[in-house]
Amino acid sequence: MTYKTDHNFALQLDQEDSLSRFRESFHIPKHKDGTDSIYLCGNSLGLQPRQTKDFLNKELEDWANLGVEGHFHAKHPWMPYHEFLTETTAQIVGAKPHEVVIMNTLTTNLHLMMVSFYQPKGNRTKILIEGDAFPSDRYAVASQIKFHGGDPETDLITWQPRPSDHTPSFEDLEVILKNQGDEIALVMIGAVNYYTGQLFELKKIADLCHSYGIMVGYDCAHGAGNVDLQLHDSGADFAVWCTYKYMNAGPGSLGGCFVHERHADNADLPRFTGWWGHNKDTRFKMRDDFEPMRGAEGWQLSNPPILSMVAIRASLDLFAQAGFENLREKSIKMTNYLEFLLQELDGDRISIITPSDSKDRGCQLSLAVKNADRSLFDAITAKGVIADWREPDVIRIAPVPLYNNFEDCWRFVDVLKSEL
Structure with missing residues (x-):
């Protein structure tokens, strides 16, 4: 697939996504401005399914x-x-x-x-x-x-x-x-x-x-x-x-x-x-x-x-409803799209240390930050990105196919670009 960098292309990918309905099955944390946060931290803690409360009750x-x-x-x-x-x-x-x-x-x-x-x-x-x-x-x-x-x-x-x-x-x-x-x-x-x-x-x-x-x-x-x-x-x-x-x-x-x-x-x-x-x-x-x-x-x-x-x-x-094969297919597509957007950024402050071949990785991309002091991570966090910082110099990003969408990837890179 030939990817594009504009916002409308991300929205188009979400419209074509047969698994997009599952996003509504999860609680998405809110940013302080009331919008959905850009939650890309499922590699640390997955989001809560809405039905969990009913199952527990x-x-x-x-x-x-x-x-x-x-x-x-x-x-x-x-x-x-x-x-x-x-x-x-x-x-x-x-x-x-x-x-x-x-x-x-x-x-x-x-x-x-x-x-x-x-x-x-x-x-x-x-x-x-x-x-x-x-x-x-x-x-x-x-x-x-x-x-x-x-x-x-x-x-x-x-x-x-x-x-x-x-x-x-x-x-x-x-x-x-x-x-x-x-x-x-x-x-x-x-x-x-x-x-x-x-x-x-x-x-x-x-x-x-x-x-x-x-x-x-x-x-x-x-x-x-x-x-x-x-x-x-x-x-x-x-x-x-x-x-x-x-x-x-x-x-x-x-x-x-x-x-x-x-x-x-x-x-x-x-x-x-x-x-x-x-x-x-x-x-x-x-x-x-x-x-x-x-x-x-x-x-x-x-x-x-x-x-x-x-x-x-x-x-x-x-x-079980989504089917793991379907989830893996979406994961590869979404992570490849995120990788494309990151590679389109100007400058050399960010580099991806995760293998580029989809058979050698899951949905996580680890971004090494040149001259890292957490300031970039703190800045994107303030803009509504929930990600993960690992010492000494890595921001871990994980678009999860059950609840993340292609627009999340686009929004994240847009925030990152503005802070870079």
């Missing part, structure tokens, strides 16, 4: 009217509630239903997965992560290394970009594994890097690592609901994600786990256990020895917080 009514009987007699019974989220979640992340479960929070799930899939033995003690991994991932893997008696100074390997690049290359990963593959027990990569927005080649990485006998896990916090992860086909051993970013489930909401089906029936895998992961047919007999449920459900610990799951269900309902 229904559960509050059932709790008030039924008490404990709501576990069995609520309109959506609480006992199997997590199962109401499984099918759509599996479709979004590209997994089989028994490979996914919603539970706990992101870093908690990462630790639970590493209990099972990081087993340092002999010379194979190291963990590899990308060089600019999200800090919580780095803290988590370093603490696991220490817990097993290792030293992060020697046992934590980082896959770094070359000096002239912003993103690491697969060829450099091949070199690392060729030299140290027999020392690495786990590769744990952020599927989409939080800082640059780079989408890694998940299957290619997993195949390479498995050829060296290395377990593979992905943090999909910036991938779930954003890109086509295809976790099952990737062959990854596990993956984790949150639901408060692109999946619009509210601040601090529950996370998700993927465990590949080849591990579904392996009761001998080490794991931390709790009663909600036990065979649900005998769970309430109480005195039976632990018998894990098949698949990802077998890693559950406690009965889930229903009110948090309600917000997830409200959002997943919209994903």
Whole structure:
């Protein structure tokens, strides 16, 4: 498609957008002048679906009217509630239903997965992560290394970009594994890097690592609901994600786990256990020895917080209506349009560090600001742009296909242009 820079072209794209109606399904924060803000921060916190309040009120009514009987007699019974989220979640992340479960929070799930899939033995003690991994991932893997008696100074390997690049290359990963593959027990990569927005080649990485006998896990916090992860086909051993970013489930909401089906029936895998992961047919007999449920459900610990799951269900309902393939198609088109507008700006103060090829990114574009001191970010914020500043010099922009439109992209660049 040939893009144009004028406002009318953005309006035309919105008129042609078959998903434009979903914008009305969300609360758009208001700027101080009463207009809709230019909300481009779904990579940090997704907007609230309008129906979330109704979904929550229904559960509050059932709790008030039924008490404990709501576990069995609520309109959506609480006992199997997590199962109401499984099918759509599996479709979004590209997994089989028994490979996914919603539970706990992101870093908690990462630790639970590493209990099972990081087993340092002999010379194979190291963990590899990308060089600019999200800090919580780095803290988590370093603490696991220490817990097993290792030293992060020697046992934590980082896959770094070359000096002239912003993103690491697969060829450099091949070199690392060729030299140290027999020392690495786990590769744990952020599927989409939080800082640059780079989408890694998940299957290619997993195949390479498995050829060296290395377990593979992905943090999909910036991938779930954003890109086509295809976790099952990737062959990854596990993956984790949150639901408060692109999946619009509210601040601090529950996370998700993927465990590949080849591990579904392996009761001998080490794991931390709790009663909600036990065979649900005998769970309430109480005195039976632990018998894990098949698949990802077998890693559950406690009965889930229903009110948090309600917000997830409200959002997943919209994903199911829109269709994830349709959302991804719009995301690519909208992000390409935003990239075009940014490249048309005069001057060299802004540069895009996110890969330009749509197969190598999601909807986030990371803008490096020359001579950055936050003043540009603060100026666009004052003009109604809700974006995201990351030290030392990056503004992250994420047009989300469920509620952003092409005019949002145009308005953002128009504000940016005026402040530049």
